[in-house]
Amino acid sequence: MAKPRSQFSCQSCGYASPKWLGRCPECGGWNTLVEEAVSIPGRSTALAGALTGEAPVSLADVPTDDAPRVKTGIGELDRVLGGGLVPGSLVLLGGDPGIGKSTLLLQALQGIAAPQHGKPRTVLYVSGEESVRQTALRAQRLGARAPSLLVLAETRLERILDEATRLAPVVLAVDSIQTVHSPGLESVPGSLGQVREAAGRLLSFAKERGVATVLVGHVTKEGGLAGPKTLEHVVDAVVHFEGEPGHPCRILRAAKNRFGSTNEVGVFEMHAEGLREVQNPSALFLAERPVGVPGSAVIASVEGSRPLLVEVQALVAAAAGMPRRAALGVDPNRVSLLLAVIERRAGIGMLGQDVFVNVAGGIRLSEPAADLGIVAAAASSATRRPIEGRTICFGEVGLAGEVRAVAQPELRLAEAAKLGFRRCVLPELNRARLIGTFDLELVGVRDVEAALAALLVAPVRR
Ligand SMILES: Nc1ncnc2c1ncn2[C@@H]1O[C@H](COP(=O)(O)OP(=O)(O)O)[C@@H](O)[C@H]1O
Ligand SMILES: [Mg+2]
CATH class of the missing domain: 3.40.50.300 (P-loop containing nucleotide triphosphate hydrolases)
Incomplete structure (x- = not known):
């Protein structure tokens, strides 16, 4: 059987060459030539x-029963x-x-x-x-x-x-x-x-x-x-x-x-x-949580259709030079934004501080409901005031320091109650519109200041 021929084509301009070249002579791009088989x-x-069928059909006539999985x-x-x-x-x-x-x-x-x-x-x-x-x-x-x-x-x-x-x-x-x-x-x-x-x-x-x-x-x-x-x-x-x-x-x-x-x-x-x-991933993520230590907040997050309770940790310490910022499991840009909000709206100094934020258990949080947890953990570490161990929070935080409602509050509260939490600090609008009752003390808040007042307990002695 004859060997199928191949050619190298430039991925930016489409130039084709029978042999590999480091630089495309047509568009000048480096390393853009990739070998491809020709005429299979x-x-x-x-x-x-296979993808499109033979002729156009009316969508209404296409059977829509679920593909057997x-x-x-x-x-x-x-x-x-x-x-x-x-x-x-x-x-x-x-x-x-x-x-x-x-x-x-x-x-x-x-x-x-x-x-x-x-x-x-x-x-x-x-x-x-x-x-x-x-x-x-x-x-x-x-x-x-x-x-x-x-x-x-x-x-x-x-x-x-x-x-x-x-x-x-x-x-x-x-x-x-x-x-x-x-x-x-x-x-x-x-x-x-x-x-x-x-x-x-x-x-x-x-x-x-x-x-x-x-x-x-x-x-x-x-x-x-x-x-x-x-x-x-x-x-x-x-x-x-x-x-x-x-x-x-x-x-x-x-x-x-x-x-x-x-x-x-x-x-x-x-x-x-x-x-x-x-x-029960929530139990796994919370297994090693240090209770009553400043810088640790538990948030009720939702990934897809499933509620997840996760611990957000922050360490805020005076910077020796240029302040350093690091975030694992959350978007670092989001963290920077929230730190600025804490500084301006809650009056807690963050700008000259090293700030490290971590989500325990290796999970990544991408939904805005985690905002309040990041704010709470950072403020808790900076003020050395812990968050009471059986209190949980969630909510999106805006630039004006307002705490905004998020989706599926019922799912979050049910999971928190199931895992033995007693109290939840949540957006006031979510609280006002809740469907059903939950075995939790609910504290609705409108801004970051009120949220921190409800979350942080008296300072611990060092
Ligand atoms: N004999 C073994 N006993 C217990 N765990 C093992 C053994 N061999 C491999 N593992 C575990 O499986 C992991 C490798 O998983 P594997 O499915 O091969 O990864 P991948 O295919 O992603 O490279 C290792 O990190 C190790 O933890
Ligand atoms: Mg493998």
Whole structure:
């Protein structure tokens, strides 16, 4: 068979060259040439047909019953995916090396291959990083021993597609996309051209055969290796597996999902026998909270449809030179803004201080309801006045120091009451419009000053 030809094309201007060049002679861009396969018969037309159908149809005539999802049986994972894997979809599972992607994938494939109710299903796990024996050892440790869970140690794209076509599995998993290469291209495995070619061909396979396909991608920081960033536009869903090294807590988060919400998070704990779902993440996040210590505030946050209680910590100390600011788990710009609000609206000096803010447990907060927690933690640390241990808060803070209402207050209050909190400081508008009753003392506030008066207790002696 003749080797498929490849060419190098500039990603900015489209200039094509038969060999690699460091600089594009057309537009002058550096490192913009990427190897691409040319003229794979039928590829683009087959893909377009699979995606769009033959002729335009009336939307009213299209059947809209929910696509049957392939459930993994791991509740936290299924929820993040929007209810399970969609047949024919391409999902990218990203994360740092060693975080537990292969572990999660094997456990999920086991759940699909041997569902609790229903018939066994064929799934194919392609490992480009580990031998069949290594994978078997891991599978044994995880209890992933379903007879219909098949393993293939292979890195050649054509072989992977041949086997997947022959076996017609319900789910195909490729671990990792960076190891897959096509001999048709000269560039090394993991290069941008190879990764894009492999992802493109696997996408066509998934759409044409209706096979849910999962690609694992390492998040690489070196510019030389193609990170999965380049694939995010191609795939239907991107889920990230995150966590702090040395901490058992892992968080699964959808960054993109054509078949579900991107707000959902899944929480897991890593154990020797694999990943365990965390049913009550609030309890986990609050387990090591220092009660009665200045600088610690508990907020009631909502991620997707699920309430999460998390501890926000702040340390405010006199700066020895240029004040330093660092924020982990919250947007540093948001923190700077809130510190300015504290300074101006509550009269607590922040500008000449080092300020460090951290969200305990390795979770990231992105909703404005966390504002009041950041303000409370920073003000508590600066004034050395702790927040009473069974008091919780939430609310968005505006530039004028006003505390603004947020969505879903009922969900937050119910979770706080469930975990034994007694009192909640919340936006007055939320309090006034609450639906239902809660076993909590509710303190509605309109501005930061009132909120801090309600939250901070008398100073502790040093
Ligand atoms: N034999 C083992 N016993 C217990 N834990 C292990 C063992 N081997 C690996 N692990 C755990 O699994 C993690 C690696 O997970 P893995 O799924 O291979 O990550 P990734 O695929 O994201 O690189 C390690 O960080 C380690 O905590
Ligand atoms: Mg792995």
